[in-house]
Amino acid sequence: MMFEPRIVGFLCNWCSYAGADLAGVSRISYPTNIRIIRLMCSGRVDPVIVLETLANGADGVMVMGCHPGDCHYVEGNLHAERKIKMLKKLIAWTGLETGRLRLEWVSASEGGRFAELVKEFTDQIIALGPSPLAKEKPDPVILENMLAAKSAVEDFRLRVLVGREKDLIEKGNVYGEKTVQEEFDKTMDEAIQSEYVRNKIYFAVRKEPQSVKELSKRLDLDPQTVLRHIVVLRRRGMVTVDQVEGTTPLYAALEVRR
Amino acid sequence: MEHIEEEAPRIGVFVCHCGVNIGGVVNVPEVVKNAMTLPDVIYSEDNLYTCSSEGLSKIKEGIRKYNLNRVIVASCTPRTHEPLFRATCEEAGVNKYLFEMANIREHCSWAHMHEPDKATEKAKDIVRMAVAKARLLKPQEEPEIEVEPSALVIGGGISGMTTALCLANQGFKVYLVEKAPELGGMLRLIHKLYPTMVDASEGLNEIVEAVKKNKNIEAWTSTLVKQVKGFIGNFDVIVQKGNGEITNFRVGTIIVATGADVFEPVGMYGYKKYDNVITQFKLEQLLKAGQLEKPERVVMIQCTGAREEKGRTYCSRICCMTALKNALIFKQSYPETDIYILFRDIQTYGKEYEEWHRMAQDRGVKFIKYALEKPPEVVAGHDGKLTVDVYHALLGEQVQIESDLVVLSTPLVQHEDAKELSQILKVPLGPDGFFFEAHVKLRPIDFATDGIYVCGTAQSPKDTAESVSQALGVASRAAIPIAVKRLRTEAITAIVEESLCSGCGTCVRICPYGAIEKDEKGVARVTAVVCKGCGTCGASCPEKAISMRHFTDGQVVAQALAALERMVS
Numbered sequence: 001m002m003f004e005p006r007i008v009g010f011l012c013n014w015c016s017y018a019g020a021d022l023a024g025v026s027r028i029s030y031p032t033n034i035r036i037i038r039l040m041c042s043g044r045v046d047p048v049i050v051l052e053t054l055a056n057g058a059d060g061v062m063v064m065g066c067h068p069g070d071c072h073y074v075e076g077n078l079h080a081e082r083k084i085k086m087l088k089k090l091i092a093w094t095g096l097e098t099g100r101l102r103l104e105w106v107s108a109s110e111g112g113r114f115a116e117l118v119k120e121f122t123d124q125i126i127a128l129g130p131s132p133l134a135k136e137k138p139d140p141v142i143l144e145n146m147l148a149a150k151s152a153v154e155d156f157r158l159r160v161l162v163g164r165e166k167d168l169i170e171k172g173n174v175y176g177e178k179t180v181q182e183e184f185d186k187t188m189d190e191a192i193q194s195e196y197v198r199n200k201i202y203f204a205v206r207k208e209p210q211s212v213k214e215l216s217k218r219l220d221l222d223p224q225t226v227l228r229h230i231v232v233l234r235r236r237g238m239v240t241v242d243q244v245e246g247t248t249p250l251y252a253a254l255e256v257r258r
Numbered sequence: 259m260e261h262i263e264e265e266a267p268r269i270g271v272f273v274c275h276c277g278v279n280i281g282g283v284v285n286v287p288e289v290v291k292n293a294m295t296l297p298d299v300i301y302s303e304d305n306l307y308t309c310s311s312e313g314l315s316k317i318k319e320g321i322r323k324y325n326l327n328r329v330i331v332a333s334c335t336p337r338t339h340e341p342l343f344r345a346t347c348e349e350a351g352v353n354k355y356l357f358e359m360a361n362i363r364e365h366c367s368w369a370h371m372h373e374p375d376k377a378t379e380k381a382k383d384i385v386r387m388a389v390a391k392a393r394l395l396k397p398q399e400e401p402e403i404e405v406e407p408s409a410l411v412i413g414g415g416i417s418g419m420t421t422a423l424c425l426a427n428q429g430f431k432v433y434l435v436e437k438a439p440e441l442g443g444m445l446r447l448i449h450k451l452y453p454t455m456v457d458a459s460e461g462l463n464e465i466v467e468a469v470k471k472n473k474n475i476e477a478w479t480s481t482l483v484k485q486v487k488g489f490i491g492n493f494d495v496i497v498q499k500g501n502g503e504i505t506n507f508r509v510g511t512i513i514v515a516t517g518a519d520v521f522e523p524v525g526m527y528g529y530k531k532y533d534n535v536i537t538q539f540k541l542e543q544l545l546k547a548g549q550l551e552k553p554e555r556v557v558m559i560q561c562t563g564a565r566e567e568k569g570r571t572y573c574s575r576i577c578c579m580t581a582l583k584n585a586l587i588f589k590q591s592y593p594e595t596d597i598y599i600l601f602r603d604i605q606t607y608g609k610e611y612e613e614w615h616r617m618a619q620d621r622g623v624k625f626i627k628y629a630l631e632k633p634p635e636v637v638a639g640h641d642g643k644l645t646v647d648v649y650h651a652l653l654g655e656q657v658q659i660e661s662d663l664v665v666l667s668t669p670l671v672q673h674e675d676a677k678e679l680s681q682i683l684k685v686p687l688g689p690d691g692f693f694f695e696a697h698v699k700l701r702p703i704d705f706a707t708d709g710i711y712v713c714g715t716a717q718s719p720k721d722t723a724e725s726v727s728q729a730l731g732v733a734s735r736a737a738i739p740i741a742v743k744r745l746r747t748e749a750i751t752a753i754v755e756e757s758l759c760s761g762c763g764t765c766v767r768i769c770p771y772g773a774i775e776k777d778e779k780g781v782a783r784v785t786a787v788v789c790k791g792c793g794t795c796g797a798s799c800p801e802k803a804i805s806m807r808h809f810t811d812g813q814v815v816a817q818a819l820a821a822l823e824r825m826v827s
Contacts, residue, residue: 008822020364025368029369032369035384035821038361040750040790040791041793043793044793045797052819056819056824058821072792073770074686074770156760159798159800159802160764
């Protein structure tokens with residue numbers, strides 16, 4: 001049987017959902033695979049929702065909003081764009097194909113464009129094949145990575161960076177110091193990587209207490225880096241010393257609110 | 259209402275055939291059968307037209323008979339029929355926010371009419387997703403607010419004064435603020451108005467007097483709006499008057515009628531280099547003052563700094579008629595004066611302006627079409643005259659015109675201080691710099707923010723007649739909330755879980771409506787009546803302390819998982 005991907009679309013009420021309506025009204029056909037969820041604004045798409053959907057086996061996720069300048073809520077769509085940009089970088093760490101996530105602008109008058117984009121994306125997903133998380137037995141490594149990624153976007157740091165991106169670049173911080181985009185992107189990339197790794201460590205020690213050496217081997221990282229992250233995780237109250245074996249401390253996870 | 263929340267969901271699913279629109283593609287009975295297997299679905303039926311009076315009574319009957327507390331209609335797009343079905347639910351005692359729609363027509367049967375089997379599977383999924391959401395729906399209350407029966411009109415030009423008079427004559431209190439020392443705006447500087455050719459000052463003085471005499475209008479000149487806080491019905495305004503005095507007052511609605519400026523084409527066609535290169539706007543003032551000596555030959559250059567590839571891409575709408583009008587004024591006083599109009603396109607739109615184009619041609623005004631890629635050049639000629647060198651796009655050759663007056667038709671542009679006002683009011687400017695309406699066709703004089711409206715050239719270049727029409731339209735829009743006195747606002751708003759909020763202020767910065775501020779405890783507080791429910795704050799809250807009514811994370815994720823056939827049971 002031919003692969004029929006399951007695609008979830010998050011569409012804003014004002015432009016893209018109306019564009020999808022227009023495709024129907026105009027009887028423009030497109031593949032049946034997309035399942036549309038109506039939101040008031042593409043800015044409502046919380047990164048956690050996207051990762052939850054992908055972790056549960058969606059073969060693709062499409063977020064659609066109004067064209068820049070057309071947003072019913074001024075610039076919710078641009079906030080969505082920043083989130084998706086961050087998410088793509090984060091997903092790249094998990095081993096899941098970043099091509100499974102896509103953001104597009106569709107106006108209320110672009111029924112044809114909507115159909116075209118859905119077809120294009122469906123073809124793209126068919127080319128990628130079924131999601132490694134879609135099967136009855138999802139790929140355990142990628143699944144665990146996705147859970148770490150999800151937990152990273154539930155945490156303060158990545159969320160606050162994305163939330164403040166516009167202000168930091170356009171208005172500056174409380175001291176009036178502006179950040180240039182490249183500099184911000186560098187900080188963001190670094191934050192994505194370290195938050196992802198920290199959550200990987202957290203999930204690893206949640207299974208069983210481990211030493212820095214074990215973690216460094218398991219995560220293919222040098223021990224210093226692992227230790228630096230452990231220090232941060234301890235300060236955040238996510239990890240603690242469980243026991244000391246000889247002179248080697250073993251770290252364990254603490255329960256944290258999510 | 260609270261008891262409904264505590265009751266277990268009892269969902270009814272009404273699947274519409276929509277004649278053959280859905281039923282002709284999707285196997286509706288199968289969708290009904292499938293719906294019955296879904297958790298918490300107590301009842302399901304199909305209707306030929308669920309939106310017919312018969313269909314609506316079936317919904318009410320179902321609610322009564324099966325004691326339903328959630329209703330799903332699987333039919334068309336919620337963008338059209340949701341209000342009808344919501345009202346039906348309310349009539350049967352079910353809160354309208356406990357209604358959910360499954361769009362199996364626009365998003366399914368119409369788009370997939372050649373794939374009935376797949377369309378049926380998709381329709382089942384769409385219904386499953388609606389059920390997943392409906393199980394988690396909560397009843398919502400729409401907050402009611404009182405409206406202050408007054409309006410603030412910003413700008414004392416023809417648009418602002420027209421709006422102010424219209425509102426004041428309906429009995430409402432109007433505060434009219436003008437930043438210049440006098441009322442009247444742009445019209446004070448203009449000679450004659452097309453198409454009537456009356457003096458601009460003629461009608462204007464009458465209106466200024468009417469404004470000054472009107473007891474309901476408080477007109478303040480040399481006055482600036484310094485701060486606006488609040489929301490529809492209750493805007494708290496602070497203004498600074500010319501003498502430095504600060505005044506504050508409360509209004510129900512606000513109208514932006516700040517007008518526009520005229521583009522100064524410095525560096526173009528020798529403007530500011532040669533004294534006899536002037537703008538069309540300057541020409542108006544010279545004509546008005548009677549200070550212009552008879553010119554031998556006048557060249558007008560249209561689209562100076564307008565309809566450009568980048569920046570001012572727009573057509574300023576008034577320049578073609580203004581040029582024709584002034585050309586005809588010249589021709590009337592000095593029939594032997596040569597007048598050339600260099601144009602890219604003559605846009606004499608509408609029901610009477612094309613006649614003016616013909617009239618100008620009949621009276622000997624010469625028209626030369628130039629191309630954007632090959633604009634005319636203005637250089638110094640003999641005896642203080644100018645030479646205009648233009649590529650005649652129709653003849654395909656260069657033409658030199660000696661002239662003693664070059665008039666540049668420049669577009670209307672936004673005032674420099676509009677940006678500040680847009681930030682004070684939290685309303686947007688478009689890419690062209692003009693105030694940006696909520697919807698170009700359906701809400702052309704509203705802002706997306708309730709209770710704030712725009713008219714006249716603040717919104718886009720337009721002539722006096724158009725500005726006045728818009729001003730009258732705005733007066734009637736702005737009168738609605740004032741007249742009804744009480745308003746219901748959207749229930750789909752953000753709520754902050756105080757115990758989770760760390761007071762970082764990210765949401766305060768993100769909210770485009772200023773609906774969130776930090777309270778005395780330092781945590782975020784949402785003013786529900788200002789919130790528009792976009793949810794961007796919730797999706798960005800670093801502590802995940804903000805949730806959205808009617809679009810909670812739980813509801814959205816439940817829908818997504820239902821789409822993957824992973825229903826949480």
